[in-house]
Amino acid sequence: MPLNILIIGAGCAGPVFAHLLQKAEPKHTITVIERSPSLRTGGQQLDFKENGIPIARGMGILDTLKAACVHETGMQLVDQKGRSLMQFGVNSSAKQGLNLTNEYEIMRGDMVKVFYDSSIAERRKIEASGEKEGGLTYKFDTTVTHLDQSGKGATVTFSNGEKAHYDLVVAADGQNSRTRRMVFGDEVNAKCFMNMGVHAAYFDIPRLESEDSNARIMFAPGSRMIMTRTGDRPITQVYLFLMKNKERHERMKAVHRQPLEKQKEAWAEIFENTGWDSKRFIEGMRTTDDFYAHEVGQVHMPQLYNGRVVLLGDAGYCPSPFTGMGTTLSLVGSYILAGELAKHGNDVDGALQAYHDLMQEPLEKYQKLSTGGTESNFYPASQLGITIANSVLWILSSLKIDKMILWVGGLLPEKKDAYVLPVYPELSLDYGEKV
Numbered sequence: 001m002p003l004n005i006l007i008i009g010a011g012c013a014g015p016v017f018a019h020l021l022q023k024a025e026p027k028h029t030i031t032v033i034e035r036s037p038s039l040r041t042g043g044q045q046l047d048f049k050e051n052g053i054p055i056a057r058g059m060g061i062l063d064t065l066k067a068a069c070v071h072e073t074g075m076q077l078v079d080q081k082g083r084s085l086m087q088f089g090v091n092s093s094a095k096q097g098l099n100l101t102n103e104y105e106i107m108r109g110d111m112v113k114v115f116y117d118s119s120i121a122e123r124r125k126i127e128a129s130g131e132k133e134g135g136l137t138y139k140f141d142t143t144v145t146h147l148d149q150s151g152k153g154a155t156v157t158f159s160n161g162e163k164a165h166y167d168l169v170v171a172a173d174g175q176n177s178r179t180r181r182m183v184f185g186d187e188v189n190a191k192c193f194m195n196m197g198v199h200a201a202y203f204d205i206p207r208l209e210s211e212d213s214n215a216r217i218m219f220a221p222g223s224r225m226i227m228t229r230t231g232d233r234p235i236t237q238v239y240l241f242l243m244k245n246k247e248r249h250e251r252m253k254a255v256h257r258q259p260l261e262k263q264k265e266a267w268a269e270i271f272e273n274t275g276w277d278s279k280r281f282i283e284g285m286r287t288t289d290d291f292y293a294h295e296v297g298q299v300h301m302p303q304l305y306n307g308r309v310v311l312l313g314d315a316g317y318c319p320s321p322f323t324g325m326g327t328t329l330s331l332v333g334s335y336i337l338a339g340e341l342a343k344h345g346n347d348v349d350g351a352l353q354a355y356h357d358l359m360q361e362p363l364e365k366y367q368k369l370s371t372g373g374t375e376s377n378f379y380p381a382s383q384l385g386i387t388i389a390n391s392v393l394w395i396l397s398s399l400k401i402d403k404m405i406l407w408v409g410g411l412l413p414e415k416k417d418a419y420v421l422p423v424y425p426e427l428s429l430d431y432g433e434k435v
């Protein structure tokens, strides 16, 4: 039976799921709501890899994503004078986490646009084939104010006062999902966020002519880290990281709730005079429109659904940028949820339980952090610590033990046993080659 489905959030997961749902059943009626007045195309470079690749291929968007890729030469570790201490190369996308730079590196905005466009193109294809039932509608500037699950399905009240009933509500509204809090309650919502004591800010500034296409990382005293990425883009992406520091952690938690200008002030104060090009980065941050900051952490939910509301992507299992698996996991989640719904037909409840069960293996693999968490990760606090860190890393780099470096740096997880996707003929995907 075709379903009436509401997807909350048009980020990465929402549009991918809308696309896959239509592949399985063109008669579904799908509504995607987004809090922003238009598609949120902010954010920096994301990558997708491993099982994200056959899914994108099956959806027919791999070539479009490839064309949108940022071409980055590799990564350099620099000192506080901006001098290169070592260089790493580009990694093959088939493996997880041997290096920072992967084959499929795309600006978040470009990726979101590809996902959104592909979901609409899928609908056009369905309509062109003569199908009259079902549909796909995006509604911007819209949120949910109330959700009632007392009957079968969910009755939703929207921010414009309208009400509608859905067979299924999919919360794809990101790491700080309001839907998750609404449906699972404050206590579960608070408990599910595994804070890592790390805060991050991402923004764009104009690129200098002299900048090459390497990513650069610099550790600074006080457990601070700056990273830049330029690739072949006309902008310089700047990433500021604040590592473990209990006092500062409490302050930053409050900062994230403040207006953007106040947030920028706090980041500027902490990163001013850090060395390298910090003055330019901070000046650029003050005027950029594309600023995104958050508390880095993971979402671990005991159950991925409650009644007919199901969590998808970061809302259900944000793995944190430190795993490099956020987008891949949201593609895998969308694929399994769409696949199980297709497979279970009328049994939506059975499909949700199967989705929960089948997600446990990729979650266990993709959410795993290097060295079992950030406790033992290596973010030097003092100047002496940085000198030692840089020297150790230099020696390791000379020995070409890249994996070791990233394991020590806690930047990416250790290599895992490969996770094999279930195959869903019901999704009519053209994988091209074996999954």
Ligand SMILES: Cc1cc2nc3c(=O)[nH]c(=O)nc-3n(C[C@H](O)[C@H](O)[C@H](O)COP(=O)(O)OP(=O)(O)OC[C@H]3O[C@@H](n4cnc5c(N)ncnc54)[C@H](O)[C@@H]3O)c2cc1C
Binding pocket: 008, 009, 010, 011, 012, 013, 014, 033, 034, 035, 036, 040, 041, 042, 043, 044, 045, 046, 108, 142, 143, 144, 172, 173, 174, 175, 177, 178, 179, 202, 292, 312, 313, 314, 315, 321, 326, 327, 330
């Ligand atoms: C603006 C932005 C910039 C980002 N930049 C980076 C980055 O530089 N690096 C990085 O690693 N990750 C970044 N992320 C997170 C990254 O996109 C996700 O980790 C990942 O791709 C999983 O996607 P998702 O769809 O689950 O969540 P997201 O991509 O976060 O998408 C969630 C969507 O839901 C919308 N939304 C939120 N609340 C509501 C609501 N109540 N009602 C309706 N819609 C709602 C949001 O506006 C957003 O469009 C960014 C996210 C956003 C929103």
